[in-house]
Amino acid sequence: MAKVPVQFRLNGSDRAAFADPADNLLTVLRRGLNDFGPKYGCGQGTCGTCSVLVDGELRLACLTLAASCEGASIETVSGMADGPNLHPLQQAFMEHFAAQCGFCTPGMLTAAKALLARNPNPSRDEIIDGIAGNICRCTGYEPIIAAIESVARGAAAGQRR
Amino acid sequence: MPLALRVAQSLSEAAGILAADSRTTLLSGGTLVMRDVNEGRLIEGTLLRVTDPAWRQIQVSGTRIELGAGATMAAILAHRELAFLHPAARAVGGPAIRNMATIGGNLFAETPYGDFAVALLALDAQVMVLAGYGSPRAVPIEEFLAGRARGEARLVASVQFNRPVAPGDFRFLKVSRVKPKGLSVLTIATHLPGSTSRIGQARVAYGAMAPLPVRARGVERALEGKALDAGGIAAARAAALEGTQPATDAIASDWYRREVLPVHLGRLLAGQS
Numbered sequence: 001m002a003k004v005p006v007q008f009r010l011n012g013s014d015r016a017a018f019a020d021p022a023d024n025l026l027t028v029l030r031r032g033l034n035d036f037g038p039k040y041g042c043g044q045g046t047c048g049t050c051s052v053l054v055d056g057e058l059r060l061a062c063l064t065l066a067a068s069c070e071g072a073s074i075e076t077v078s079g080m081a082d083g084p085n086l087h088p089l090q091q092a093f094m095e096h097f098a099a100q101c102g103f104c105t106p107g108m109l110t111a112a113k114a115l116l117a118r119n120p121n122p123s124r125d126e127i128i129d130g131i132a133g134n135i136c137r138c139t140g141y142e143p144i145i146a147a148i149e150s151v152a153r154g155a156a157a158g159q160r161r
Numbered sequence: 162m163p164l165a166l167r168v169a170q171s172l173s174e175a176a177g178i179l180a181a182d183s184r185t186t187l188l189s190g191g192t193l194v195m196r197d198v199n200e201g202r203l204i205e206g207t208l209l210r211v212t213d214p215a216w217r218q219i220q221v222s223g224t225r226i227e228l229g230a231g232a233t234m235a236a237i238l239a240h241r242e243l244a245f246l247h248p249a250a251r252a253v254g255g256p257a258i259r260n261m262a263t264i265g266g267n268l269f270a271e272t273p274y275g276d277f278a279v280a281l282l283a284l285d286a287q288v289m290v291l292a293g294y295g296s297p298r299a300v301p302i303e304e305f306l307a308g309r310a311r312g313e314a315r316l317v318a319s320v321q322f323n324r325p326v327a328p329g330d331f332r333f334l335k336v337s338r339v340k341p342k343g344l345s346v347l348t349i350a351t352h353l354p355g356s357t358s359r360i361g362q363a364r365v366a367y368g369a370m371a372p373l374p375v376r377a378r379g380v381e382r383a384l385e386g387k388a389l390d391a392g393g394i395a396a397a398r399a400a401a402l403e404g405t406q407p408a409t410d411a412i413a414s415d416w417y418r419r420e421v422l423p424v425h426l427g428r429l430l431a432g433q434s
């Protein structure tokens with residue numbers, strides 16, 4: 001089966017790759033474009049560690065057909081930091097010890113970014129719902145929730161960088 | 162030969178492709194089909210994408226509601242006029258899944274998935290199906306689900322149903338062990354016209370209590386003409402298990418599902434859920 005070309009913007013840069021027609025977006029990101037930020041966890045939509053933003057919308061890269069992303073804007077955890085400057089969410093995850101083994105972290109950060117983009121001042125329950133599709137087996141979730149809360153409250157107080 | 166990919170610009174084109182080739186699989190939100198691809202259950206044939214914007218449209222006109230089969234759970238949640246359906250849409254996965262999972266796809270989700278289909282069953286929805294070229298044909302959702310169980314493959318264009326007259330006439334409950342997102346121990350949807358006085362044409366549907374979403378006909382009979390008071394709720398609870406055939410799976414045993422169903426039904430009817 002012939003490969004198909006897929007072109008999209010990845011973290012602000014135009015990128016292109018050849019993919020099998022049924023390849024998922026995660027395969028193209030990791031194997032085709034060497035973006036190893038999003039992880040392959042369950043492959044069935046349960047764990048959320050492959051979470052990415054497609055045109056600003058939170059999606060699971062493992063369940064997204066790569067060919068359907070033609071012309072889209074893809075954001076992954078790899079594009080969150082601004083050079084040496086961490087994104088406020090990344091900084092907060094460090095400060096609150098919200099990453100232990102780190103496997104869920106790319107998806108957690110991306111889900112949190114999507115949440116704060118549509119709801120800059122979420123309640124605790126809204127934060128819990130915002131990361132409900134992301135499984136963490138280390139932290140017990142509390143440090144992650146606290147990290148997201150701290151960024152939201154900081155932004156509300158005008159401290160977001 | 163690995164999977165191929167085709168793109169249909171219109172629903173009728175998609176229906177024609179599906180009718181002509183039984184090895185073509187319609188790809189909607191991807192949450193079911195791409196999982197099958199990832200896990201090696203779907204390795205041959207053709208994936209079919211539909212880009213027709215009409216497939217994703219939501220139309221609310223007066224009492225009639227039409228949801229395009231390609232509309233997502235997130236689109237339902239973004240629609241203020243569909244607030245009565247928000248609990249059912251919110252029951253499907255986390256935020257990423259809700260941005261992807263579609264109304265049409267949910268009709269094909271195996272138990273214990275398919276929570277939104279339970280809501281549609283309680284609403285007596287008509288499933289608009291396309292089989293080959295031509296106009297969509299209305300199929301009652303119960304008949305559609307029975308056809309799905311027989312392996313009938315048809316393109317779903319949309320689902321249609323009437324809006325409940327009073328917001329409280331429609332209720333939805335998903336019971337899961339993991340909050341806020343988890344697989345269904347059981348799901349209950351009720352549409353009880355006249356729930357503030359005498360109930361007429363009650364519709365009650367269960368998910369995860371049988372191989373397919375099922376109507377709780379015993380409960381419907383028990384509630385007919387009754388008020389939603391202690392007596393009516395007790396009669397409904399007594400009839401709760403009629404027609405159920407739950408499975409034992411990783412989420413719950415069939416025994417547990419039978420034990421807790423009347424409790425949760427009673428709470429839902431009493432407005433305590």
